[in-house]
Amino acid sequence: xxxxxxxxxxxxxxxxxxxxxxxxxxxxxxxxxxxxxxxxxxxxxxxxxxxxxxxxxxxxxxxxxxxxxxxxxxxxxxxxxxxxxxxxxxxxxxxxxxxxxxxxxxxxxxxxxxxxxxxxxxxxxxxxxxxxxxxxxxxxxxxxxxxxxxxxxx
Amino acid sequence: xxxxxxxxxxxxxxxxxxxxxxxxxxxxxxxxxxxxxxxxxxxxxxxxxxxxxxxxxxxxxxxxxxxxxxxxxxxxxxxxxxxxxxxxxxxxxxxxxxxxxxxxxxxxxxxxxxxxxxxxxxxxxxxxxxxxxxxxxxxxxxxxxxxxxxxxxx
Amino acid sequence: xxxxxxxxxxxxxxxxxxxxxxxxxxxxxxxxxxxxxxxxxxxxxxxxxxxxxxxxxxxxxxxxxxxxxxxxxxxxxxxxxxxxxxxxxxxxxxxxxxxxxxxxxxxxxxxxxxxxxxxxxxxxxxxxxxxxxxxxxxxxxxxxxxxxxxxxxx
Numbered sequence: 120x121x122x123x124x125x126x127x128x129x130x131x132x133x134x135x136x137x138x139x140x141x142x143x144x145x146x147x148x149x150x151x152x153x154x155x156x157x158x159x160x161x162x163x164x165x166x167x168x169x170x171x172x173x174x175x176x177x178x179x180x181x182x183x184x185x186x187x188x189x190x191x192x193x194x195x196x197x198x199x200x201x202x203x204x205x206x207x208x209x210x211x212x213x214x215x216x217x218x219x220x221x222x223x224x225x226x227x228x229x230x231x232x233x234x235x236x237x238x239x240x241x242x243x244x245x246x247x248x249x250x251x252x253x254x255x256x257x258x259x260x261x262x263x264x265x266x267x268x269x270x271x272x273x
Numbered sequence: 274x275x276x277x278x279x280x281x282x283x284x285x286x287x288x289x290x291x292x293x294x295x296x297x298x299x300x301x302x303x304x305x306x307x308x309x310x311x312x313x314x315x316x317x318x319x320x321x322x323x324x325x326x327x328x329x330x331x332x333x334x335x336x337x338x339x340x341x342x343x344x345x346x347x348x349x350x351x352x353x354x355x356x357x358x359x360x361x362x363x364x365x366x367x368x369x370x371x372x373x374x375x376x377x378x379x380x381x382x383x384x385x386x387x388x389x390x391x392x393x394x395x396x397x398x399x400x401x402x403x404x405x406x407x408x409x410x411x412x413x414x415x416x417x418x419x420x421x422x423x424x425x426x427x
Numbered sequence: 428x429x430x431x432x433x434x435x436x437x438x439x440x441x442x443x444x445x446x447x448x449x450x451x452x453x454x455x456x457x458x459x460x461x462x463x464x465x466x467x468x469x470x471x472x473x474x475x476x477x478x479x480x481x482x483x484x485x486x487x488x489x490x491x492x493x494x495x496x497x498x499x500x501x502x503x504x505x506x507x508x509x510x511x512x513x514x515x516x517x518x519x520x521x522x523x524x525x526x527x528x529x530x531x532x533x534x535x536x537x538x539x540x541x542x543x544x545x546x547x548x549x550x551x552x553x554x555x556x557x558x559x560x561x562x563x564x565x566x567x568x569x570x571x572x573x574x575x576x577x578x579x580x581x
Contacts (some may be wrong), residue, residue: 380511
């Protein structure tokens, strides 16, 4: 059984992975009221980690693809928070986007657009969110992008 | 027509700019319940972008001025979220302050004080907020400061 | 008088410090509804600041200890937000962990585990939180770790 949003994802060629559980003393998401706070999701796709540093040998296009993978992982967590029914998602509220950046790289917004564009395509108006995009010195396991998020659900 | 807060801003010599709309698939703010999540605002003032890296040729004073500009842009978005009536702002809840920093620069709090001092001067007790101030490797377009915020409105 | 959580903390050898008040125009926490947003707490322990950069002469173990100190300081603020009764804490919702990192350091999660493990030990299920862990170029006063948090209280 697939809901409205998962049908749209399939149309876009995206299947949500199983929501990975953290390997430590924290959880992938906490629901409080109608908001789900999702832990930072890294650019880990079906073919493994997408590593690299923007401005140091990695293209903006590859960075945007890494950001899209983070967004897919965020949605997988939201689906788990909604007991498997992604259609309970009301709104993407806020994304915090961290881009592994060399000091002279200044196109963080174009990288995080990989997540924003995907969410708009998959979710329509419900996918339009507030966000921040900053360049950080280093990320876990050397990944290119990490994105955390707040989501409103019913 | 100008409300109480905008009168105070005028007294401080500050006119809120039109709230800039993002040029991508995200929005400047999302309101959920009585909280407004505002996207990261960069140090883009009436005279253009305030670029630079603290600890690398930019003074703390200039950094604090950049942070103030970010705070002005945040208030412009809050005003838009309140349909033009800034007096509907109840409280600045939280600021996330990102300072473009050389690795040996450790005065991020003094830089973000440029935003905090301005909000306290403009809004009084309603301007007192929780915050974080960290030093990042790089910021969009090379700006000196980016600040995101959560605001309570009525 | 000591509540249930403080008794557990004592068992772990931890006494909460007085909640330090910021020396500027912001506050240590803002409570809105049942959520407390706590300002970024730095690794400042009873013996002073824990300074250093991971991947540049500081071990993961020392970094994790710094993260634990941040978590202790966060709980001290939550206790203050609960007028001295830490047992009013319902849930740690979200931690934002910033690790002072050299560009090739990629074990930010192991560092922030110092905070997550401590909160799980001290608070049980109430201590399990969503989180993000990123590596930043620089932190206030040269500290090794800064962590901000959102907490649900009654």
